[in-house]
Amino acid sequence: MDPINPWLSIWSKPKATILQVVSEDPKRGLWILAFVYGVLALFNVSQALALGYVLSLFTILFFSVVLAPIWGIICFWIWSGIVYWVGKLFKGKGNVVLIRAAYAWSCTPLIWSIVLWCVMLFVFGVSLFQNFPENYPLLEWQIFLLFGILVVKMIIAVWSFVIFINALAAVQQFSIGLAILNIVVSWIVLVGLALIIWLGISSLPHAQIPLLSIQEINW
Numbered sequence: 001m002d003p004i005n006p007w008l009s010i011w012s013k014p015k016a017t018i019l020q021v022v023s024e025d026p027k028r029g030l031w032i033l034a035f036v037y038g039v040l041a042l043f044n045v046s047q048a049l050a051l052g053y054v055l056s057l058f059t060i061l062f063f064s065v066v067l068a069p070i071w072g073i074i075c076f077w078i079w080s081g082i083v084y085w086v087g088k089l090f091k092g093k094g095n096v097v098l099i100r101a102a103y104a105w106s107c108t109p110l111i112w113s114i115v116l117w118c119v120m121l122f123v124f125g126v127s128l129f130q131n132f133p134e135n136y137p138l139l140e141w142q143i144f145l146l147f148g149i150l151v152v153k154m155i156i157a158v159w160s161f162v163i164f165i166n167a168l169a170a171v172q173q174f175s176i177g178l179a180i181l182n183i184v185v186s187w188i189v190l191v192g193l194a195l196i197i198w199l200g201i202s203s204l205p206h207a208q209i210p211l212l213s214i215q216e217i218n219w
Helices: 014-024 030-048 057-089 096-106 108-129 140-172 176-202
Strands: none
Touching (some): 014 096, 014 140, 030 096, 030 108, 057 108, 057 176, 096 108, 096 140, 108 140
């Protein structure tokens, strides 16, 4: 089979693409994709915590960009470890490195989410990180803009999920149905662990930890 460009083929041929990637170099593109995932995750956390009230826009962007690859790699390892552990219960064949590659490459569509964030930052600035949009009066065209961005982000998220299902099925040697089950059970485990950790921290004296939704954390 002729070599394919994974950055393009992952959109329409996720199984063939991920099998080529892991056969050549499972770490290919890892840090780029970790940055993409990490910067979006940190933007979402900054927005959820309304950090725009205590930090400048430059500070939020600077630390998000600098910390993005490290945060992305950490999240990749945690999620891949959970998926691997759960997958072993279903006799999955992939190891943590292969599963990490599958998940990392499923984040390729998120590159377009960065473009959408750039548009929102240009239009709304630091207000995005200040209880937006509750405390921000929107003009009609801004409402239409946000609605359009929301629709596109939903399409991106769905397509990313479809890619991950197929890529995971390839590296685990699962059917599509079993790959979905692997992901669903892994999410349940992740949510359970996050809840246990949050309850443990919040029970400490004088601890006041805001409860973020999984979507806001953007695992």
